[in-house]
Amino acid sequence: MKVSMTVNGKAVSGEAEGRTLLSSFLRDGLGLTGTHVGCDTSQCGACVVHVDGKAVKSCTVFAADAAGANVTTIEGMANPDGTLGTLQQAFQDHHGLQCGFCTPGMVMSAAALLADNPKPTAAEVRHHLEGNICRCTGYHNIVKAVLAASGQDADRIAAE
């Protein structure tokens, strides 16, 4: 079947089977390989994208179920001139990534948090990111990056 949706502001369409996952549709169908598939069992959160403004695990949503939706992926997080968005820049500035595999999901989950709660506490950031796993265990700097992107002093937080 043909599936159409809006991805990062552009109308797109592609062929999908009933079983085609949104993550596969984005990566294999549209070539948007910034969305990573880590576990493919909805546990690690590397594949998080926004569907109509809500963070979801794209490996656990069918592409056909997102037909007609407004989807944002990590590729849609940069500024229009191609420079890094505030949250992305904060990840770079605070060394919020080591191998970088989990980063797209971390950024998308964090963006959803900040949209809902613009000035979260460190504890709220940690709680919100509990569905995103960093196997480098670089959580502390990720929390710093999210706090910095929210305009708060990130250097004062203590390791928990």
Place this chain on the structure above:
Amino acid sequence: MYNFDFVKPTSLADAVKAMAQEDAQALGGGQTLIPTLKQRLASPAVLVSLSGIAEMKGVCVGDDGALCIGGATPHATVAKEAAAKFPALAALAAGIGDPAVRNRGTIGGSLANNDPSACYPSAVLATGATIVTNTRKIAADDFFEGLFTTALEPGEIITEVRFPVPERGAYAKFQQPASRFALTGAFVAKYGSGVRVAITGASENGVFRWTEAEKALSANFSAGALDGLTVPSDGLIGDLHGTPAYRANLVKVMTKRAVASA
């Protein structure tokens, strides 16, 4: 996963029609069903998504004061919109899985699946909620029939759940830290007519009412009223996370915590 035809009706009537096809399976938020399909533990011919049906979504208050939640309402919506009317239920919804799971997973999907460690069944059973389907109303006491088994007939769709809001109520969950399912969870609900207690995560037969605790708490609604009670470990779940005896102890501990925070 095996392939299937995917349909996404926009009305309940069309969903009921679609579910009448052979080997049709309803899809709520898919947070359990999609992993199940990936493991080839289910192979429906037709998958009927319920996420496009506006009439099955949302939280409202009925004429009788009950909190009514559409069957296709995601946990995140319940966490926000039930907070003022029934904070214990909102808190339960806010503790399911993680934020991305809560944006997709639905109350109807959770109840239809009846996972023995899921959170929602305890709230439904403890409040004596009514499960409304496309064909009938089912009392909570008649709905849960054991491990992954409910009173739903093939093709039947949960359209709404109606919760009588208790005077006091709380859910306490000892969570499995990786999945955040309940290793054991207790939902306590106090009404003028008495107290109901439902336990999830502990029994091999799924959610159950702890009637001894109900009697004790109906006479004296305090954690101390449970001191003299013991829970037999027969029929409780034993796995790498905890033995049946460990869970038997957790039943009492979590019920006390629920009472203390109600």
